[in-house]
Amino acid sequence: MQTDFLNEARRQAEICNACRYCEGYCSVFPALHAERAFSDGDLTQLANLCHNCRGCYYACQYTAPHEFDLNLPQALANVRQDSWEEFAFPQSAARAFQKNGVMIALATVVGFALLFWAARALASAGGEGFYAVLSHNAMVAIFLPAFLFPLASIAVSLRRYWRAIDAGRPTLADVVAGFRAAATMRNLDGGHGDGCNFEDEDRFSNARRMVHQAVMYGFLLCFASTSVATLMHYFFAMPAPYSLFSLPKILGISGGLLLVIGCVEMIRLKLRSDPALGAVHAWGGEVGSIGLLGFVGLSGLLLYALGQTAMMPAILVLHLGAVLAFFLLTPFTKMAHGFYRLTALVADATRKRGDAA
Amino acid sequence: MSKTPETWDVAVIGGGNAALCAAMTAAEAGARVIILETAPKPYRGGNSRHTRNFRCMHHGPLGPLVDSYTEEEYLADLMKVTDGKTDVALARLAIRSSEECLPWMQDHGVRFQPSLSGTLSLARTNAFFLGGGKGLVNAYYRTADRLGVHVEYEAAVTHLEMDGDRIGHIDYTQDGQTRRIIPKSVVVASGGFQADTDWLARAWGPAAKNFLIRGTPYNRGIVLADLLDQGVEQVGDPKQCHAVAIDGRAPKYDGGIVTRLDCVPFSIVVNKNAERFYDEGEDVWPKRYAIWGRLVAAQPDQVGYVIIDAKSLELFMPSVFLPIKADTLEGLAGQMGLPPDRLRATVDDFNAACGDTSGFHPTELDGVSTTGITPPKTNWARPITEPPFYGYSLRTGVTFTYLGLKVDENAQCSVGNQPITNLWAAGETMAGSILGQGYLAGFGMTIGTVFGRIAGKEAAAHAN
Numbered sequence: 070m071q072t073d074f075l076n077e078a079r080r081q082a083e084i085c086n087a088c089r090y091c092e093g094y095c096s097v098f099p100a101l102h103a104e105r106a107f108s109d110g111d112l113t114q115l116a117n118l119c120h121n122c123r124g125c126y127y128a129c130q131y132t133a134p135h136e137f138d139l140n141l142p143q144a145l146a147n148v149r150q151d152s153w154e155e156f157a158f159p160q161s162a163a164r165a166f167q168k169n170g171v172m173i174a175l176a177t178v179v180g181f182a183l184l185f186w187a188a189r190a191l192a193s194a195g196g197e198g199f200y201a202v203l204s205h206n207a208m209v210a211i212f213l214p215a216f217l218f219p220l221a222s223i224a225v226s227l228r229r230y231w232r233a234i235d236a237g238r239p240t241l242a243d244v245v246a247g248f249r250a251a252a253t254m255r256n257l258d259g260g261h262g263d264g265c266n267f268e269d270e271d272r273f274s275n276a277r278r279m280v281h282q283a284v285m286y287g288f289l290l291c292f293a294s295t296s297v298a299t300l301m302h303y304f305f306a307m308p309a310p311y312s313l314f315s316l317p318k319i320l321g322i323s324g325g326l327l328l329v330i331g332c333v334e335m336i337r338l339k340l341r342s343d344p345a346l347g348a349v350h351a352w353g354g355e356v357g358s359i360g361l362l363g364f365v366g367l368s369g370l371l372l373y374a375l376g377q378t379a380m381m382p383a384i385l386v387l388h389l390g391a392v393l394a395f396f397l398l399t400p401f402t403k404m405a406h407g408f409y410r411l412t413a414l415v416a417d418a419t420r421k422r423g424d425a426a
Numbered sequence: 427m428s429k430t431p432e433t434w435d436v437a438v439i440g441g442g443n444a445a446l447c448a449a450m451t452a453a454e455a456g457a458r459v460i461i462l463e464t465a466p467k468p469y470r471g472g473n474s475r476h477t478r479n480f481r482c483m484h485h486g487p488l489g490p491l492v493d494s495y496t497e498e499e500y501l502a503d504l505m506k507v508t509d510g511k512t513d514v515a516l517a518r519l520a521i522r523s524s525e526e527c528l529p530w531m532q533d534h535g536v537r538f539q540p541s542l543s544g545t546l547s548l549a550r551t552n553a554f555f556l557g558g559g560k561g562l563v564n565a566y567y568r569t570a571d572r573l574g575v576h577v578e579y580e581a582a583v584t585h586l587e588m589d590g591d592r593i594g595h596i597d598y599t600q601d602g603q604t605r606r607i608i609p610k611s612v613v614v615a616s617g618g619f620q621a622d623t624d625w626l627a628r629a630w631g632p633a634a635k636n637f638l639i640r641g642t643p644y645n646r647g648i649v650l651a652d653l654l655d656q657g658v659e660q661v662g663d664p665k666q667c668h669a670v671a672i673d674g675r676a677p678k679y680d681g682g683i684v685t686r687l688d689c690v691p692f693s694i695v696v697n698k699n700a701e702r703f704y705d706e707g708e709d710v711w712p713k714r715y716a717i718w719g720r721l722v723a724a725q726p727d728q729v730g731y732v733i734i735d736a737k738s739l740e741l742f743m744p745s746v747f748l749p750i751k752a753d754t755l756e757g758l759a760g761q762m763g764l765p766p767d768r769l770r771a772t773v774d775d776f777n778a779a780c781g782d783t784s785g786f787h788p789t790e791l792d793g794v795s796t797t798g799i800t801p802p803k804t805n806w807a808r809p810i811t812e813p814p815f816y817g818y819s820l821r822t823g824v825t826f827t828y829l830g831l832k833v834d835e836n837a838q839c840s841v842g843n844q845p846i847t848n849l850w851a852a853g854e855t856m857a858g859s860i861l862g863q864g865y866l867a868g869f870g871m872t873i874g875t876v877f878g879r880i881a882g883k884e885a886a887a888h889a890n
Contacts, residue, residue, distance in 0.1 A: 087684035087746040090478055090558030093539030102543050105744050127564060128557030130475050130682050134468060137684075137746075261537040261556055271564040 070109065070148070070155045078112045078144040084137055091125040093260040096250070096417050097145070098125070103424055114234040116148035117413035120256040122265030123346050124273075146348040153405050156233070158225040166401040168350050170357025173394075173402060177361055180394035184386045187211060198310045202382045203389070205308070211389075215396045222400040223408050230409060236416035237423055247415030251407075254278050254285075268341040277338055283331030284359075285407070287366060290324025310376070318373070325370040332363025351403075358402040365391045434460045435889035436882070437596055437609035439583050439649055440616035441465060442472030443559070443871055444853025446566035447878030448613040448885065450534055453573035455886035460607065461570070462581040462598055464616070465644045470579060471563035472617050473641035473826060473854065473870075476682040478542070478559060479552035480531070480875065481868030482524045489528050490538040493550050497521050500551075504866050507716065511862025519835055520860060520869075523876040528553060531875065535565030547712055552868040558683075559871075581605075583649050586612065588656045591841070592848045611885035614839070615853040615878060618827035619647020620667060621679065626824070629664035636728035638672060640823040643679035650830060650855055658849075659840045661832035662858025667824050668865040669719030674729060674819030675747050684746035687818055690718060691806050692738040692788065694776055695820065697725040700759070700768035702776065707805035710791065711742075716865045723822040730820035731762055733773065735812040741788045749816035758815045775799055777809035826870070828858035837881040848888055850881035 082101055085091070092098045097119050104111055123142050131137035150167060157163030166172050184203070191207040200208075239247075250256065257265045257278035264275035298317040301307040311317045336359055344352050368388035375384055399405060436452040438445045441463025453459045463470050483500050484491050500521045504512055532538070537556040541549035548554075555562045567577065578600065585597040593612045598605055619625045621643045626634035654660050676685035690706050691714075697703055704721050708714055722730040739749075752758035755773055759766035779796035786794050786808055795804045831839050831851040839849040853874040860873060 083744070084684055084746050086744050087686075088558075088682075089542045089743075090555075090561075090683070092542050093537075093554075093556045099543075105740060124557060124561075128561035130558065130560050130680075131684075132468070135680060136677055259537075259556075260539065263537065272568060 070113070071151050074144070074147040074151050075109050075112055078116065078148045079107050081139050081141050081144045082107050082112065082115065084131060084139060085125075085141060088131075090130075091128060094124040094128075095120065095122060095256045095260065096414070100417055100420060103420070108235075110234045112148055113152045113230070114236070114413055114416055116145040116152060117230075117409045118256075118417055119145040119149065120254070120265075120410070121146060121347060122257050122259065122267070122277075124259050124266050126346055127266045127271035140346065142346040143348070146346075146351075149406075149409075150348040150351045152230070152233075153226075153409065156226040156229040157401055157405070158222045158229075163401040163405075166354065166398055167403075168348075168354040170353035170355075170360070173354065173357035173361055173398060176398055177364070177391055177394040180392075180397075181387055181390035183393065184390040188382070188386055198376070199381075199385055200309075202385050205302075208389070211393065212396070215393050219396055219399045223405065226400060226405070227408060227412050230412055231416070234416055237419050239415050239419045240422070243415050243418035243422060246418035247411055250414045250418075251411050254282055257281065268338045270343075276334075280331050280334040280338060283327045284335060284362065285331075287324045287327030287329075287331050288362065290320045291328060291366065291369065292324075294318075294321035294324060321369065322373060325366045325373075328366030329363055329370065332359050332366065335359050336363075355403045358398070358404055361391060361395055361398070361402075362404070365395050431595060431606040431608045432460075434458055434607055434609045436460070436611045436613065436885045437462060437607060438613045438615060438882075439596070440472060440614065440853065440855075441470045441577070441579075442474035442615065442617065442853060442874065443477070443562065443566070444874035444878035444881075445472075445613070445615035446563070446570055447875050448615060448850070448852055448882035449575045450566065450570050450573055451879045451882030452611075452613075452886035452889075453570065453575050455883060455890070457611075457886040457889050459575045460609075461575060461577045462583050462596070463577060463579050464582040465579065465642065467579045469642065469644065470567070471560060471642075472645060474559045474563050474874070476559055476641050476680075477555070477562070477871050478683065479548065479554045479868045480524070480528070480871040481552050481866065482528050482872070483521050484525050484528070488525065489532065490540055490553050491528075491550060495551050503551075504869065507864035507866045508862055509864060511864070513860050513862075516833075516835065516860045520872050520876045523879075524872045527872070527875045527879070530879070531562075534569045536562050537565070547710070548867065583616070585652050586614075586649065586656075586849075588841075588846075591844060591846060593846065609848075610889035611848045612850070613878075613881045613885050614649055614653070614831065614849065614851045614855055615874070615881070616649045617642070617645035617647075617854045618667070618830065618857075619650055620645060620824045620827045622646040625651075626827070629829075630723070633723060633728050636821065637669070637723070638676050638681065638685075638821050638823045639679045640670070640672065640676075640681055640685070640825045641679075645826070645854070647827075653831060653839070657841050658846065659832040659842070660829065661856075662828040662830055662862070664827070664829040666828040666858070666861075666863045668716065668826050668828075668861075668870070669723065669822050669824045670715050671718035671722045671730065671820040672823035673745055673747050674821040676821070676823065681823070685823065686715070687732065687745050687820065688715075688742035689732055689734055689738065689818065690714070692741050692808075693732040693734045694773065694803070694810060695730050695732050696764070696769065696772055697731070698727055698729055698764065700731075700764045700772050702772060702801060703730075705801045705804055707795070707803045707807055709805075710789075712867065718820070719822045719824070722820050728822055731764060732818045732820055733758065733769070733810060734816050735810045736814055736816075737808070737812045739816060745818070747818075749818050751814050751816050753813045753815070755810075755815055758817050762817050762819065773810050776803070777811060780807050780809045783808045825865075826854040826857070828861055828863070830854070830858040831856045833859050833877070836884050837877045838884065848885075850885055852877040852881040
C-alpha cells in the first residue's frame, strides 16, 4: 500500500488519539482510542470502518488553516481507496476502474456491445418474451460465470484484508453485530441520531443515510427478485414472464424504484458535498459506479414498462449489458466497499469483544 | 466612515459560547442582533472551539450526567480550587442556573456524549459535548442563523464610545475599512487578553514571553482595554489566569487539548538545573493539572522537564508529540539540554528515597511515597530505573486571564457605583468576577452559558 497515505493517516490518528473529542460520532474513534500506536493494518481497518460521515472534520479544532491540518475523512478515504486496490484480485483490474469513471462507462458500453453480439449470434429460435431475444440458456451461460467470478474475487480480497488487519477469530455474535450495523447504517447517524454532515457543511441530516439505505435495500430487493425468479424457473417450472403481483415483479419493481431514486439522490448529495473530504482522485470512479448501478435499476424498470413494445429487445440488451458490466466490475469499483465495510464492522465487533474480555 | 452607521437592537462583541448564548437569547426575545466576531470563519468561536464540557449541577440523572451533583458540592469544589477567592453570590447564581442550561443547550442544537475515555472521573459533574466545543459552536451558529442573528466575521472592534452612562456607538475594522454601528444594547463577550503577550508581560515581567497560549490568538483584550481605559469597573488580578503545564513543543497559539501531558504523577519533574521543585504526586491529575502552569512559570526560563521510565509509559493518555527517548539518563539529559551529572544525582536521590512500591495503583491515591527528600513525592513514587527513559519538556500554557469587567448579577457593567445602562458582559471577559484564582474544569463554559443568557435577556429587554 502507498506509504505516504498510511503515514499521513498515522500522523492524524496520533493527534486524534490525544484529543478524543469525537469519540461519540462513530465506531472509528473508540477503535482508534484503543491503540497507542498505529500499524498499517490498524490504519487499514480504521479506514474501512470509516463511513465518511464527516462529523469529525466539521467538529475538528485542528482543521486547516491550523498548522496540524487535520482532515481525517480524507486521510482515511485515501487509505481505504488504496486498500481496495491493494487487496483486489486481480489488482490490475482495480487499478483500472476504482478511480476512473470513464473506464466504468467504457466497460458498460463493452457490456452493451457483448450483449448485442450475443443477441445476434445466439438468437434463440422460438423463445418467448425476453427469451425470444436471448435464450434462457444463453443468458445462463453468460451470467453464471459473470456472477461467480466476482464472488470468488471478493472472497480472495476479504481474506487478504482479514490477514492484513490481523483481526482475531470472529464469533457468530460478531458477524451478527456487523450485519446489524450495516443494516441500520448506525455509523451514519452521527451518534446522536441527527445524521451526518455531508451536503451542507456542518448541518446534520439523515439524508445520506436514507439515500444509502435506499440504494442498498433497492439493490438487495432486485437481487432477491432475480433469485426468486431463478428458483421459480428451475424448481417450480414457472418461467418468466411473471405477472405484476408475482413475487419477482413485486420485489423487482420496488427494488428498482428504490435503486433509481437512491442513486440519483446519492449523486445529487455528492455534487453538493465537499470533494476534499473524500478520496479526491476517486471521485469520478465513485460517481461512475453509482451511475452504473442506477442505470441497471432504471433499465430494469423501463424493461417492465416497455416490455410489450417494439423497444423491448433494445432495452433488454442495454439492461443485460449494464448488469453484466456491474457484476464484473463489482470487485474493482466503489461497489466493493460494501463487502469491506461489512468485514470491517465484523472485525470491530471482534475487537470490542476481545478488549472487553 | 463611508455611510450612515447601521442601528441594531443588540450588538454582541465576540463569537464564542457566551456571545452566542447572549445573541440567541436576545433574538428569541425579539431583538435584531448583530455579532461582531474578530476571527475569520474557520477560527470563529474563540476559546470555546477548544472546550469539551460543561460543569453542571443536577438533582438526579440529567442528559449524559449520572447520579446528582448538588449546589453545595459544586460550590465546595469551586472554593477548594480557588482557595476561597470566589464571589459566592455570583458563583451560586452560575451553579444554580447551570441545571436549566443543559436542556436549553440541547434545544439550541448542542449534543452531548458520555464522558470520554480517560475522563471517567468527570462523568457525574461534567457534560461532554459531542465533537467538542467546535461542535457546540457550529450548532449555535446554525441556531443563531435560524433566529435571524446577523454575523460579521473578521470584524475587529476597536472602540466603544461612552456617552454619559451608556455606550453610544461601536467602531470596528473590517476589510481594511473602519465601520461604525449604533446599538441600543451591547454585550461584550470577547474573552481575556492572554493572546497579547505584551500585556501578559506587563503583569508577569519578561517571563510571560515564554508562555504558550493554549487557545485562540484572537483574544487580545482590545475591547477590554478600551473599556477599562474609559473607567469601566474592573475585577481581578492581572497575574491570575487559568494556566496549565503543557508540552513545551506545543505551538505558540491554539495548541488546544492535544498538548496536555497527563504523565506528571508518574514522573519526576525537574527544572533546567535538573532539580525537583514540587510534589509530583500530591493528588490525582485532574485535581492538580491547573496548578502546574504556575509552578513551571516560577522556574528559571519558565520550563520544566518530566522524566519517566519504561514502566510508566502506558499509564497516561498519549499526547500529540512523542516523548524524547534514550537508553540512559545521561543520554536523555543530553537530548533535553539538562546537565547529565545533576540529573543523575537527582534521580539517584529520588530513587534512594523510594520505599515499598508494592501498593502502587495508578488511578487512585496509593500512598506510595518517598521518605527523607524535599520536596517529597507523596503518591505513585516508584524509582526511575527501567530503560528506556522518556522525557517531555513542560511550559506554561495560558488558557484565559482573569483580569476583566466587573459585573453584577444581571451581568451588567458599571462605572464607579453607577451601572452603564446598556452594557453587559459575559464569558471569560467577566469570569474574574467569580474566579479569583484557580480553575475548575468545565466551569468556564458554565459562566459563559449562564451569564451569556442573562446578558442576552437583559440586553433585549433594554432594547425593547
